[in-house]
Amino acid sequence: MIEIKNIAKTFGDRQVLAGISGTFRPGETSLIIGGSGTGKSVLLKCMIGLVKPDQGEVLYNGRNFLTGDEEVQKEIRREMGVLFQGSALFDSKTVLENVQFPLDMLTETPSAEKEERAMFCLQRVGLEAAAERMPSELSGGMKKRVGIARAIVMNPKYLFCDEPNSGLDPLTSIKIDQLIKEITDEFNITTVVITHDMNSMLEIGEKIMFLYKGLKMWEGDNSTITRSTVPELNEFIYANKLLRDIK
């Protein structure tokens, strides 16, 4: 479980996060939604240690990630998997080498075992046949799958996905969403996904947190989001729904 408490962050004179709290549970896909510039990525970065918040706490199964000693922080980092926007694959490495990379960097696992584990993850995302291909030979959806395989190769307790659907067509987006949800259920991972994709919210939003101007304006799930009485959220949903209906 991840608990965030009163997270605030200001850049210069711009307050991006104004005190955000929330809980993310194992086996659940939690979505952070909101318009552009509302602080979603900054919140995610605060949670994974890429940005230091000005105040607040981030607890991983009760362990304080921000003030815990270095060993605790290191331990927590090893339990995280991250799928970055754009997949962030190494162009000069094969698919298999990309997936194996965290094992190479962070473990002393024997070579054959590392390869076996990486192949298992590639199989799980349906890409074992592409193991020896280079990232430039893959479609956007395949790259995301490789990114997911790499994010789970260390058997993470916590999985963070920043806009996993960006640049994908609607059908591929749905497949990627479903894969993230399946993996979350199957390995009981605490998963946090940033998205502004309405389809994702309705399909995999077991828990949804809506950010608006640095505040958490609403929290609920995919069965309650369309019944919200928060005008800012309704405006956000309506804009998305409108676009979807036009399509």
Ligand SMILES: Nc1ncnc2c1ncn2[C@@H]1O[C@H](COP(=O)(O)OP(=O)(O)OP(=O)(O)O)[C@@H](O)[C@H]1O
């Ligand atoms: N390192 C930084 N230095 C200064 N300002 C920053 C920094 N990182 C983010 N910001 C600002 O914080 C605000 C929130 O950015 P953030 O990337 O979290 O938005 P977002 O909700 O993820 O938006 P989008 O959906 O467009 O990605 C933006 O105004 C951005 O310019």
